[in-house]
Amino acid sequence: MLRIPRLQIVGTHSGCGKTTVVCGILSALHNRNLKLSSLKCGPDYIDPMFHEKMIGTHSGNLDVFMNGEENILSLLERQAAGSDFTVIEGVMGMYDGIAFGSSRGSSNHISLLTKTPQILVVNVRGMSTSAEALVKGYLSYEDNHIRGVILNNCTKASYFKYKEMLEETLPINVFGFFPPDNRISLESRHLGLITAAETANAEEKIRLMGRIAEECLDIDGLLELGKDAEDLEPVKTRKPECKYEVKIAVARDRAFCFIYNENIDILKRYGAKILYFSPTSDKNVPEEADALMLFGGYPEEYAKELAENKAMKRSVRSFVKTGKPVYAECGGFMYLTERLKDRMGKEFEMCGAISGDSYMTSGLKRFGYLSLTAQKDNLLCKKGETLNAHEFHYSDSTNNGNGFIAEKQGKRWACILCEGNLFAGYPHLHFGAHPEYLENLIKQAMETKQNGIE
Known part of the structure; x- marks a missing residue:
């Protein structure tokens, strides 16, 4: 016990x-x-x-x-x-x-x-x-x-x-x-x-x-x-069958701080080395990175700093073009768009790695749990496979993508850009129930590394 x-x-x-x-x-x-x-x-x-x-x-x-x-x-x-x-x-x-x-x-x-x-x-x-x-x-x-x-x-x-x-x-x-x-x-x-x-x-x-x-x-x-809490039955969990020698750049600073630690732990269990960097203050994505992950946070609160860091924006755009895996959710997705409009209506140039703009809204745009069904093969899973997710944001985008169909209480809508090496959209994902989806990302990172993509 x-x-x-x-x-x-x-x-x-x-x-x-x-x-x-x-x-x-x-x-x-x-x-x-x-x-x-x-x-x-x-x-x-x-x-x-x-x-x-x-x-x-x-x-x-x-x-x-x-x-x-x-x-x-x-x-x-x-x-x-x-x-x-x-x-x-x-x-x-x-x-x-x-x-x-x-x-x-x-x-x-x-x-x-x-x-x-x-x-x-x-x-x-x-x-x-x-x-x-x-x-x-x-x-x-x-x-x-x-x-x-x-x-x-x-x-x-x-x-x-x-x-x-x-x-x-x-x-x-x-x-x-x-x-x-x-x-x-x-x-x-x-x-x-x-x-x-x-x-x-x-x-x-x-x-x-x-x-x-x-x-x-x-x-x-x-x-x-x-x-005095009751003893528990030990849980048999599936251990990774493979370890992959890959390095994954993860944005982590005040603008990008919404990260489920379990997701990072899963990456590490598959052998990935995590390279943290700051899009607000660093000048480039870590050069040795085999994949890039941009999680959520408050890009709208730091839009000026993000916009003024032109070197980082160029680095992110270049990384997306390499074909290496890029995962972005919510605030990270907003950062990849062309422009971000804050609550006062002021526009800031973002990375421009994907078409479309993001903009702040007067209230919660989408909030709560939702189920996602893949409409095509993508970086994480195959067409028809499902994920449970969560959204909580006071913003929207002119290009939310159509790689998945989201469903909540009978309502359905398209979301998430899934094109080649890119997975980007508003939903937050916790991979505790599906670590194999993160393994798929790591596998693609390993393949691009072995193919010599720089």
């Missing part, structure tokens, strides 16, 4: 304080010199960046829609390997699932799949006795592993009143509180929280979160609860 000391921190709703509590717990545990791992339920990129900032290691994602129930345990097992303790952050409210009115794919669903004890974060601002009714409802709504509560926006003076009320009337332990404190507030923008790299005084906030958690939470009690 596999022993993984672990907890899942869930909330009553988005904005109740899950991320602040998780960051505080991770910081406090890090200060105790524990080797930590963390995961985020759902497709979110930004919260794992905060986890990484806390513990200095990669965080991961557990997403039922994109990875399937059967792969959740293997993802947890790989992420937790070698760790003393694992913290899983929930998404939205703990019962909010893939579809409205369903808890499938919710934080609670993932807790049940992984047999992970849950701590419910409750924002008690403006409540007294209603906090009891709220917690009682969450405890009884569906089967769950709720073992404790943490109160957010709770003063020290009122904490003991809440604790006494909840523990006397409900089968639950209260593990502490987080007080109102503007010094640890996390700012937001149109795609969610401001990323950890952009947060002002991030290191100071992290240290303060850890001090508050140590002072106001029962960290020892949380550790004991996590250590």
Whole structure:
């Protein structure tokens, strides 16, 4: 049996304080010199960046829609390997699932799949006795592993009143509180929280979160609860049959930071060496690269810097023309277009590696999970093969491509440019359920390398 000391921190709703509590717990545990791992339920990129900032290691994602129930345990097992303790952050409210009115794919669903004890974060601002009714409802709504509560926006003076009320009337332990404190507030923008790299005084906030958690939470009690988590059956996962000697250039900076770490891990398991570079500040794609990957992020926030880096744009255009594999999603796709128009209507010249423009819109253009079916053979898969994906963007393009048909709740539309060595479009992909699709990209990189393409 596999022993993984672990907890899942869930909330009553988005904005109740899950991320602040998780960051505080991770910081406090890090200060105790524990080797930590963390995961985020759902497709979110930004919260794992905060986890990484806390513990200095990669965080991961557990997403039922994109990875399937059967792969959740293997993802947890790989992420937790070698760790003393694992913290899983929930998404939205703990019962909010893939579809409205369903808890499938919710934080609670993932807790049940992984047999992970849950701590419910409750924002008690403006409540007294209603906090009891709220917690009682969450405890009884569906089967769950709720073992404790943490109160957010709770003063020290009122904490003991809440604790006494909840523990006397409900089968639950209260593990502490987080007080109102503007010094640890996390700012937001149109795609969610401001990323950890952009947060002002991030290191100071992290240290303060850890001090508050140590002072106001029962960290020892949380550790004991996590250590008592049920042992799991080890998962037999398919190991790569081949290792490929290829080098893959991956854009990674403030403009391109939405990267599922599991995707990078899959590339490495197939033998690929990752060459990180910055399209905003470097002058060229790494010369020795056999493939190029441009993931999502905030190109619209750094459009001026990207436009002014003409040397990098020339390098990217030249790379696309070599015939070496090029994969781009969302922000990376926008960067490859001819122009990007920001929210103020100002246009910036992008790489021009593909025809068409991208432009910011006044609201969410496409949001949520979708299923993709290939309309032609492409860099990743064969015609007719399928992928599950996620979109979340306040922009659109004049050339979205037609390599795949996307489907969501009965609606269908064409998307993704799939021409030769190019795979570029808005959908975000997590390859935990289909590592072979990334292997296909690597194989093509190996073939072009062996054919002497420079």
